Amino acid sequence: MGNNFITLEGGEGAGKTTILHLLSEKLQALGYDVLTTREPGGIEISEKIRNIILDTSHTEMEKRTEALLYAAARRQHLVEKVLPALENGKIVLCDRFIDSSLAYQGYARGIGMDEVYTINQFAIQQCMPGLTLFFDIKPEKGLQRIASNNNRERNRLDMETLSFHQMVYEGYSKLRERFPERIKTINADQQLDKVVADAWNNIVEYISK
Numbered sequence: 001m002g003n004n005f006i007t008l009e010g011g012e013g014a015g016k017t018t019i020l021h022l023l024s025e026k027l028q029a030l031g032y033d034v035l036t037t038r039e040p041g042g043i044e045i046s047e048k049i050r051n052i053i054l055d056t057s058h059t060e061m062e063k064r065t066e067a068l069l070y071a072a073a074r075r076q077h078l079v080e081k082v083l084p085a086l087e088n089g090k091i092v093l094c095d096r097f098i099d100s101s102l103a104y105q106g107y108a109r110g111i112g113m114d115e116v117y118t119i120n121q122f123a124i125q126q127c128m129p130g131l132t133l134f135f136d137i138k139p140e141k142g143l144q145r146i147a148s149n150n151n152r153e154r155n156r157l158d159m160e161t162l163s164f165h166q167m168v169y170e171g172y173s174k175l176r177e178r179f180p181e182r183i184k185t186i187n188a189d190q191q192l193d194k195v196v197a198d199a200w201n202n203i204v205e206y207i208s209k
């Protein structure tokens, strides 16, 4: 196996967070040491940046400011948490990473994927995940799911229109075309156990390489 850094991606309501914990349990049952974490956040400084980005009252936040804040949170999280875990031989399962910035800020916000990629290279210095699971659900369906989940925090990006989330989906489609070796698509519009099984098959294939 090459790189133990695995990321989970997708639009809102794809179920990534629940699935991430189930995948972690399965890996641990096989004896792997696993770190689960999320972006933006995962450590104190980055959780504070997360609160600034996602605060529903920050309606004046400009799109490049937003992109830079995500990149800053990413940098700190990477050096403080992800890289040390990888150096200690852990498998890192991370809920969102650079592809979120490319799809949300680069494509949906219209900054341009290449520009957002450039500022993220400054932040991550080539440290890319070896495997990315994209949880595929149409934005209409995903948004319906989160609307019926009362326990979920509501953030500034949830206030965006359906067409914004459709752009995010298109952004991910472009990334899937561009990085077919790294990004594997999982149909997230099926029963949870099926989604987990499909994701698991991809992980097993990857770690046994």
Ligand code: TMP
Binding pocket: 012, 039, 040, 070, 096, 097, 098, 100, 101, 102, 104, 105, 155, 157, 158
């Ligand atoms: P979450 O709901 O998956 O915790 O993510 C918080 C929101 O932040 C979600 O709407 C996706 C968005 N996001 C970006 O726009 N760019 C990024 O780089 C990341 C990591 C998340």
